[in-house]
Amino acid sequence: DAEITQSPRHKITETGRQVTLACHQTWNHNNMFWYRQDLGHGLRLIHYSYGVQDTNKGEVSDGYSVSRSNTEDLPLTLESAASSQTSVYFCASSESTSPNTGELFFGEGSRLTVL
Amino acid sequence: KNQVEQSPQSLIILEGKNCTLQCNYTVSPFSNLRWYKQDTGRGPVSLTIMTFSENTKSNGRYTATLDADTKQSSLHITASQLSDSASYICVVSEPGTYKYIFGTGTRLKVLA
Numbered sequence: 001d002a003e004i005t006q007s008p009r010h011k012i013t014e015t016g017r018q019v020t021l022a023c024h025q026t027w028n029h030n031n032m033f034w035y036r037q038d039l040g041h042g043l044r045l046i047h048y049s050y051g052v053q054d055t056n057k058g059e060v061s062d063g064y065s066v067s068r069s070n071t072e073d074l075p076l077t078l079e080s081a082a083s084s085q086t087s088v089y090f091c092a093s094s095e096s097t098s099p100n101t102g103e104l105f106f107g108e109g110s111r112l113t114v115l
Numbered sequence: 116k117n118q119v120e121q122s123p124q125s126l127i128i129l130e131g132k133n134c135t136l137q138c139n140y141t142v143s144p145f146s147n148l149r150w151y152k153q154d155t156g157r158g159p160v161s162l163t164i165m166t167f168s169e170n171t172k173s174n175g176r177y178t179a180t181l182d183a184d185t186k187q188s189s190l191h192i193t194a195s196q197l198s199d200s201a202s203y204i205c206v207v208s209e210p211g212t213y214k215y216i217f218g219t220g221t222r223l224k225v226l227a
Contacts, residue, residue, distance in 0.1 A: 031213055042119065042204070042217030043159075050213075090158055094213060104149075104215065106158030 006107035023091030032074040119218035138205030146210040
């Protein structure tokens with residue numbers, strides 16, 4: 001079955017370290033998204049991509065970067081982790097045919113703790 | 116700015132009972148409204164998607180309604196089950212975009 005997988009599921013790191021969260025989907029979806037989920041906030045968009053070589057900033061992109069070298073993967077990199085980036089991160093993907101009705105599929109999440 | 120507000124924040128009901136969750140939004144214009152279920156430690160899973168022209172959509176025991184005039188939506192759960200214990204998230208998107216605005220969710224607990 002097609003799916004979207006994230007790794008690692010849990011990670012503890014130290015302030016200042018570089019961290020990369022992986023996201024891999026097998027649906028061949030063009031659109032991929034990274035969100036973070038924190039208590040008291042709805043999911044907030046970090047970065048998104050509409051296809052290979054396309055990346056765009058979301059509402060909370062500072063301190064994060066992404067790259068899209070193929071359709072299946074959108075890794076999220078924290079260049080220098082900060083305690084404020086402790087969160088649960090979700091990757092999602094959708095088809096490109098219609099934003100009005102296109103289903104949005106989420107991964108299981110990656111819980112990141114920055115000490 | 117909170118463009119999607121959900122109420123209540125949390126709710127406890129007994130198994131077999133019905134419940135209704137509320138979502139008010141200020142996103143305008145909007146193209147569609149979605150309800151997601153998120154089990155603890157898992158990613159959100161879609162329950163319903165309604166465009167602005169639809170006013171009701173069902174998925175099994177879940178029925179979502181939409182009043183575009185008052186900018187309100189509700190999710191009604193019929194004959195609740197223990198497996199309904201989860202957070203329910205309302206999501207609104209802007210026309211022609213994949214930019215989704217998420218509510219903070221209602222945490223539902225169903226007791227035996």
